[in-house]
Amino acid sequence: MSKKNILSLLFFGAVLLLGFWMLGVSNGENATPPPARAQTPVEVTVMALVQQPVNITEEYPGRTHAYKIAEIRPQATGIITERTFEEGSLVKKGQQLYQIDPATFKAALNQAKADLIKAEANHRAVKAKAGRYKELVKSNAISGQTYDDTIAALEEAAADIIVAKSAVSTAEISFDYTRIRAPISGRIGKSTITPGALVTANQPAALATITQLDPIYVDMTQSSRDLMSFRKLVQDTSSVKLDLLDEMGRTFYDQQGTLQFSEVNVNEGTGTIMLRALFANPDSQLLPGLFVRTRLNLPAIEGFLIPHQAAIRTPDGGLVVYMVDNNNVIVPTLIQASRSVGNSWLVTTGLENGMRIVTEGFQKVRAKMTVSPVLAQNTSAVSD
Numbered sequence: 001m002s003k004k005n006i007l008s009l010l011f012f013g014a015v016l017l018l019g020f021w022m023l024g025v026s027n028g029e030n031a032t033p034p035p036a037r038a039q040t041p042v043e044v045t046v047m048a049l050v051q052q053p054v055n056i057t058e059e060y061p062g063r064t065h066a067y068k069i070a071e072i073r074p075q076a077t078g079i080i081t082e083r084t085f086e087e088g089s090l091v092k093k094g095q096q097l098y099q100i101d102p103a104t105f106k107a108a109l110n111q112a113k114a115d116l117i118k119a120e121a122n123h124r125a126v127k128a129k130a131g132r133y134k135e136l137v138k139s140n141a142i143s144g145q146t147y148d149d150t151i152a153a154l155e156e157a158a159a160d161i162i163v164a165k166s167a168v169s170t171a172e173i174s175f176d177y178t179r180i181r182a183p184i185s186g187r188i189g190k191s192t193i194t195p196g197a198l199v200t201a202n203q204p205a206a207l208a209t210i211t212q213l214d215p216i217y218v219d220m221t222q223s224s225r226d227l228m229s230f231r232k233l234v235q236d237t238s239s240v241k242l243d244l245l246d247e248m249g250r251t252f253y254d255q256q257g258t259l260q261f262s263e264v265n266v267n268e269g270t271g272t273i274m275l276r277a278l279f280a281n282p283d284s285q286l287l288p289g290l291f292v293r294t295r296l297n298l299p300a301i302e303g304f305l306i307p308h309q310a311a312i313r314t315p316d317g318g319l320v321v322y323m324v325d326n327n328n329v330i331v332p333t334l335i336q337a338s339r340s341v342g343n344s345w346l347v348t349t350g351l352e353n354g355m356r357i358v359t360e361g362f363q364k365v366r367a368k369m370t371v372s373p374v375l376a377q378n379t380s381a382v383s384d
Helices: 003-030 103-138 144-176 224-233
Strands: 042-048 052-072 078-083 096-100 179-181 186-188 208-223 241-245 257-262 272-279 291-307 319-324 330-335 339-341 344-347 356-360 371-375
Touching: 042 319, 052 272, 052 339, 103 144, 208 224, 208 257, 208 291, 224 272, 241 272, 356 371
Parallel strands: 042 371
Antiparallel strands: 042 356, 052 208, 052 291, 078 096, 096 179, 186 208, 208 272, 241 257, 241 291, 257 272, 291 344, 319 330, 319 356, 339 344
């Protein structure tokens, strides 16, 4: 084949390809594109908000303390002759615990009584003498000075009676101190002395200790940052009831306590403040020094419970929920939670009954997107 024929064949092929390409472009310009497929709204689970009273609880660590503690010390000096209680037993207020040898105190009491009798006899004699001198001074049988001296002696004799009576009272008190009694009711511990021991009045060492366990105090520590919100909720501390919890958070003690007061000063070292509660302890189940966990049942608050998983944390620490409006359009809404209650946020302002928020599927939506809301079967937020 000659060179001329080859060139003619190539030229013819190029023209043919150009024709096909032009035909394809023409058909493409005249073709009608297929209709766009409508987008299906994303299905999300929503809950309808309902304002309700929400029970508020706070949990704090605490330690038990005895309601009353009395250390027994003698108020008289002498030899212990008898111990009249059983160690570890319950004693009543006024019950005798020890006996100190009363011999010297009995003698002192008898002497004081004798001095009183003597003073009263002297007063009667001087009084009779003053009566006689009163008539004699009228007839100038005796001088006025003598009569005045007699009146002064009568007043002195009356004063001696008062002094003697006071001495008798002091001697009776000292004699009574030989019987060492329980100042309070409670459980008494071990005795540090035995009969035959010498004790002295107001000695530093206690003979025994009585502890009153019913009722019993529980002292708790509360952080200072919770103090202001706590005081806003609680106006009357006596209305706050408490429960004692075990390690699993369950109530293990059948008696409820009552909040007594909160301390007025914040501990600068720990930044905490002390709360004190009072629990009945009829069976002495609680002993002083126990570590316990308490739950304070605070007054209920009207508000909305938003599940934790339905709220998104913003970079600045805020909380956003996806609200679904009447047109089923997503509206991101910033909320302010007053506190966490169980697995939910408690919101008291900015929301209304009937509002719908996305609880499941919010990862697939964005602002202004139309969705297909499905009401959750259980729309109540968990608060326990």
